[in-house]
Amino acid sequence: DQQVKQNSPSLSVQEGRISILNCDYTNSMFDYFLWYKKYPAEGPTFLISISSIKDKNEDGRFTVFLNKSAKHLSLHIVPSQPGDSAVYFCAASGVETSYDKVIFGPGTSLSVIP
Amino acid sequence: DSGVTQTPKHLITATGQRVTLRCSPRSGDLSVYWYQQSLDQGLQFLIQYYNGEERAKGNILERFSAQQFPDLHSELNLSSLELGDSALYFCASSRQGAGEQFFGPGTRLTVL
Numbered sequence: 001d002q003q004v005k006q007n008s009p010s011l012s013v014q015e016g017r018i019s020i021l022n023c024d025y026t027n028s029m030f031d032y033f034l035w036y037k038k039y040p041a042e043g044p045t046f047l048i049s050i051s052s053i054k055d056k057n058e059d060g061r062f063t064v065f066l067n068k069s070a071k072h073l074s075l076h077i078v079p080s081q082p083g084d085s086a087v088y089f090c091a092a093s094g095v096e097t098s099y100d101k102v103i104f105g106p107g108t109s110l111s112v113i114p
Numbered sequence: 115d116s117g118v119t120q121t122p123k124h125l126i127t128a129t130g131q132r133v134t135l136r137c138s139p140r141s142g143d144l145s146v147y148w149y150q151q152s153l154d155q156g157l158q159f160l161i162q163y164y165n166g167e168e169r170a171k172g173n174i175l176e177r178f179s180a181q182q183f184p185d186l187h188s189e190l191n192l193s194s195l196e197l198g199d200s201a202l203y204f205c206a207s208s209r210q211g212a213g214e215q216f217f218g219p220g221t222r223l224t225v226l
Contacts, residue, residue: 004156034214043116043204043217044157089156100170102147102215106156 003027004092006105013112019077021108023090026071030092032099035064035075038087038107047088048075080112117141118218120205126224132193135221139186139207145169146188147215148180151202163188195225 005024013019023033031052036044050057050064050073057064063076077084090105117140127133139146148160159172163182174180177195182188192199202222206215 006156036217041219043118043206043219045116045217046214049214091157097170099213100145100162100164101159101172103159104149104157 004103004105006108008108010109013080015114016079019080021075021088023073025092029094029096032093034091036089082112082114085112116216118207118216120218120221124222131195135190137188137205143207145208147206148190149204197225200225
């Protein structure tokens with residue numbers, strides 16, 4: 001049973017436009033969410049996180065929105081740049097496992113077209 | 115560079131064999147995590163150690179085991195290997211349980 005879902009395996013966006021990556025989760029005990037970016041032949045790197053006490057967190061061109069009632073979060077990248085082309089993983093954890101166990105989604109491959 | 119090192123980078127072996135993957139966490143990080151990424155799959159959490167003790171377990175097969183040593187490096191042992199064990203294995207570290215994890219470059223295991 002997939003607790004963290006990213007239903008779009010891939011996304012293509014024009015350079016300069018907004019990229020919106022979506023993530024849904026099923027476990028209502030999750031209360032801390034992270035986004036990671038992964039380039040080929042490298043390990044994932046942390047991008048941004050959000051706690052369930054917030055509904056938005058912003059870091060430069062990256063903003064994560066959390067809708068707890070819908071169990072949905074999204075990552076917005078504005079403006080998108082060719083260097084943003086990578087696989088993006090949504091991840092979730094919760095206090096019930098002391099945040100030790102992080103569940104990752106299957107990833108969305110983003111292509112930013114120059 | 116995340117500061118997390120993994121060796122070897124690539125490993126090719128045969129079914130039935132046993133291998134050991136090694137991870138050195140970032141300086142000062144007490145937590146080590148192991149993940150498996152099979153083809154077209156997300157990262158599957160295997161196991162976490164904190165300061166030498168097992169802290170959390172995911173879908174880790176009984177044929178797999180791990181440990182964290184006093185110097186905080188960790189090893190993942192995979193035995194009785196099957197074709198389906200071919201995957202990228204990532205190690206990550208963090209200061210403690212919550213928050214950002216720093217990933218190593220991964221070990222690509224191919225079982226023939």
